Amino acid sequence: MSSESLRIVWIYPDLLSTYGDRGNALILARRARQRGMPVEVLEVRSDERLPATADIYLVGGGEDGPQALGAQRLLADGGLHRAVAQGSVVFGVCAGYQLLGTSFFAKGVQCRGLELLDLQSDRGETRAVGELAGEIDPRLGLPPLTGFENHGGRTHLGPEVSPLARVTAGVGNDGATEGAWRGKLLGTYSHGPALARNPALADLLLRWATGAHQLPPLDDTWSDRLRNERRSAVAAARA
Amino acid sequence: MPLRAKVASSVSRTAAALSRAAGRGDGSVIGGWIGLKIDPDLLAHLSAGRAIALVSGTNGKTTTTRLTSAAVGVLGRVATNSFGANMPSGHTSALAKAGSTPYAVLEVDEHYLAQVLEATEPHVVALLNLSRDQLDRAKEVAMMAQLWRAALVRHTDVRVVANADDPLVVWAATPPGDPARGIKPPHVTWFSAGQRWHDDSWVCPECGSTIQRSGEQWWCTGCPLRRPEPHWVVEDEGVLDPSGAWHKVSLQLPGKVNLGNAATALAVAAEFGVRPVDAVSRLGIVTSVAGRYAQVDKDGRNIRLLLAKNPASWLEAFDMADEAPTLLSINARDPDGMDTSWLYDVDFAPLRGRQVLITGDRAYDLAVRLDVNDVPFQHVRTFDDALRAVPPGRLEVIANYTAFQDIRAELDRVI
Numbered sequence: 001m002s003s004e005s006l007r008i009v010w011i012y013p014d015l016l017s018t019y020g021d022r023g024n025a026l027i028l029a030r031r032a033r034q035r036g037m038p039v040e041v042l043e044v045r046s047d048e049r050l051p052a053t054a055d056i057y058l059v060g061g062g063e064d065g066p067q068a069l070g071a072q073r074l075l076a077d078g079g080l081h082r083a084v085a086q087g088s089v090v091f092g093v094c095a096g097y098q099l100l101g102t103s104f105f106a107k108g109v110q111c112r113g114l115e116l117l118d119l120q121s122d123r124g125e126t127r128a129v130g131e132l133a134g135e136i137d138p139r140l141g142l143p144p145l146t147g148f149e150n151h152g153g154r155t156h157l158g159p160e161v162s163p164l165a166r167v168t169a170g171v172g173n174d175g176a177t178e179g180a181w182r183g184k185l186l187g188t189y190s191h192g193p194a195l196a197r198n199p200a201l202a203d204l205l206l207r208w209a210t211g212a213h214q215l216p217p218l219d220d221t222w223s224d225r226l227r228n229e230r231r232s233a234v235a236a237a238r239a
Numbered sequence: 240m241p242l243r244a245k246v247a248s249s250v251s252r253t254a255a256a257l258s259r260a261a262g263r264g265d266g267s268v269i270g271g272w273i274g275l276k277i278d279p280d281l282l283a284h285l286s287a288g289r290a291i292a293l294v295s296g297t298n299g300k301t302t303t304t305r306l307t308s309a310a311v312g313v314l315g316r317v318a319t320n321s322f323g324a325n326m327p328s329g330h331t332s333a334l335a336k337a338g339s340t341p342y343a344v345l346e347v348d349e350h351y352l353a354q355v356l357e358a359t360e361p362h363v364v365a366l367l368n369l370s371r372d373q374l375d376r377a378k379e380v381a382m383m384a385q386l387w388r389a390a391l392v393r394h395t396d397v398r399v400v401a402n403a404d405d406p407l408v409v410w411a412a413t414p415p416g417d418p419a420r421g422i423k424p425p426h427v428t429w430f431s432a433g434q435r436w437h438d439d440s441w442v443c444p445e446c447g448s449t450i451q452r453s454g455e456q457w458w459c460t461g462c463p464l465r466r467p468e469p470h471w472v473v474e475d476e477g478v479l480d481p482s483g484a485w486h487k488v489s490l491q492l493p494g495k496v497n498l499g500n501a502a503t504a505l506a507v508a509a510e511f512g513v514r515p516v517d518a519v520s521r522l523g524i525v526t527s528v529a530g531r532y533a534q535v536d537k538d539g540r541n542i543r544l545l546l547a548k549n550p551a552s553w554l555e556a557f558d559m560a561d562e563a564p565t566l567l568s569i570n571a572r573d574p575d576g577m578d579t580s581w582l583y584d585v586d587f588a589p590l591r592g593r594q595v596l597i598t599g600d601r602a603y604d605l606a607v608r609l610d611v612n613d614v615p616f617q618h619v620r621t622f623d624d625a626l627r628a629v630p631p632g633r634l635e636v637i638a639n640y641t642a643f644q645d646i647r648a649e650l651d652r653v654i
Contacts, residue, residue, distance in 0.1 A: 005496070010279070013438075014441035014442060014449065015437065015441075015442060018371070018379075019371065019578065019581055020578040020580030020581055020582060020583030020584050022583050022584065023580070023582075023583030023608075023611070026583065026611050027611055030611050043636070045441075045449070046449065047449045047460075051304060063379045063382075064381075065381065065442075065447065069442075069447060089444070104353075130577065134650075145423045147576050148577070148579075148580065150578065172257075191578055191580065192578070192581075192583065193582075193583040196604075196607050196611070198610060200574030222603060222606040222607045222610050223607050225606070226603035226604060226606070226607050229603050
């Protein structure tokens with residue numbers, strides 16, 4: 001960690017917070033505090049400078065216009081690139097995941113991404129809306145991914161990133177793989193409060209940020225019930 | 240009315256009556272649906288000769304429509320779709336059922352505003368607010384504002400009554416005219432009803448710059464878009480009209496949000512020539528609206544039903560609810576939207592210190608949310624379990640759309 005407390009930055013809530021994205025900041029902060037870590041959550045609006053010294057950066061979902069604007073401002077600001085160079089954790093969701101790549105489409109125009117992940121996004125023929133599930137890359141040691149996706153993009157991964165998961169329900173990147181990760185950067189199409197349904201993924205980000213190999217377990221009764229219920233719903237929809 | 244329209248209108252009324260008699264529904268949609276099959280222009284035919292007001296927005300449509308009907312009722316009979324059936328089939332049913340009336344006040348789903356403006360040629364349209372709602376199937380919020388604006392460009396003769404506190408509404412209500420073609424922008428009367436929810440309007444819909452807020456004022460930092468001076472304002476327990484006269488408003492509906500809805504109703508009625516002093520007492524007659532705010536006594540509990548469909552309306556529901564045991568119920572069926580992410584746009588902290596019960600198809604999503612929010616709760620399987628779990632006295636029930644209808648069904652479809 002970079003200082004006394006774990007610093008979480010929620011990037012541009014005025015632009016990139018379409019639906020419940022605040023949840024990821026709330027969940028990370030709560031799970032850290034429950035382990036006795038002091039936490040500071042900074043909401044940085046798009047007309048403010050991005051601090052380059054935080055531990056975890058969250059980039060949420062957004063409509064096309066705000067996504068393009070968000071990418072432009074992040075490129076001009078440069079703070080996120082400096083933070084990544086210093087080893088900070090970045091978690092991108094939906095539009096926020098796309099803009100970490102080399103390029104993406106917004107309002108029919110190809111836009112330059114932050115080039116932090118080796119991937120590019122274009123438009124699919126159909127919008128992907130519904131439950132998303134997948135088996136996560138075994139090297140990350142996490143239980144299956146569960147989420148809800150709502151996007152029109154298709155994302156193509158380059159050789160320098162690994163897929164976050166192999167899709168078992170929904171579309172994700174392209175119907176076969178979902179999300180991507182490299183080093184301490186991770187992105188997913190599981191939109192909004194993705195960590196609510198994936199507390200183990202939240203803990204992975206916390207471990208990356210703190211360097212801890214293990215974190216004390218928490219009572220995840222309600223998350224477990226939610227995960228089981230969603231898994232059954234996906235299975236029932238397929239049957 | 241052409242013969243085809245007369246037949247369609249008559250069949251439509253019969254179908255609605257059959258639907259009610261068979262216990263299949265309120266009959267507020269099916270009749271209009273059949274009528275429109277026979278005569279696609281039926282809504283236009285039924286609208287002809289009536290002075291019409293349309294009421295649209297993300298939240299408060301049904302209640303504002305009800306209050307506006309009460310206010311316009313000063314002048315004569317008013318046709319209205321009071322059961323929240325707010326698409327063209329519902330409008331058609333409502334007008335066919337009401338027969339000939341000089342006035343109509345129609346609630347319109349925000350996605351259908353352009354179509355209904357075209358069909359009904361209203362005298363007034365009231366634009367309440369725009370915020371995120373069911374984004375898995377609805378249009379993005381900024382796109383909605385764009386659609387409204389484009390619709391008003393084609394109807395610059397309509398009188399607009401719009402919310403000065405919502406930047407997206409202000410932008411939608413003020414399309415530029417076209418002097419070359421002699422088109423003037425629509426006439427707008429502004430009301431201020433307050434806006435608790437700001438998270439969909441930090442970015443200017445005109446130029447993309449940041450919108451700044453200070454107190455009740457807001458302005459774009461990159462272009463001239465800013466809060467217009469409102470003509471109708473909520474003040475204390477009443478409403479200031481454009482002449483500066485203050486009218487005490489005694490509603491049976493709870494919360495500041497309903498005072499705002501009352502101000503809107505008075506502003507719309509004034510466009511028909513209704514004086515607020517004549518209309519204000521009629522607003523107090525409205526007790527509940529399609530089950531919303533209804534109170535039912537059962538097993539010693541006084542149950543009050545509050546509908547909350549999206550983040551903005553949850554904030555309003557918390558403002559209306561008493562400090563009492565509270566049951567929250569969440570579904571994610573088709574009419575609700577299948578995505579529960581919005582739960583994280585709502586701060587449930589106002590419920591701390593109250594006994595909180597949760598139920599519904601998606602109670603577990605709510606459980607995780609409340610846990611993160613440090614709000615203790617108890618999960619119950621059924622509405623009866625909830626009743627047994629709380630002491631005699633008030634039980635506030637806050638539910639989203641189909642969850643609300645489920646509970647309303649348990650209470651014999653209370654209206």
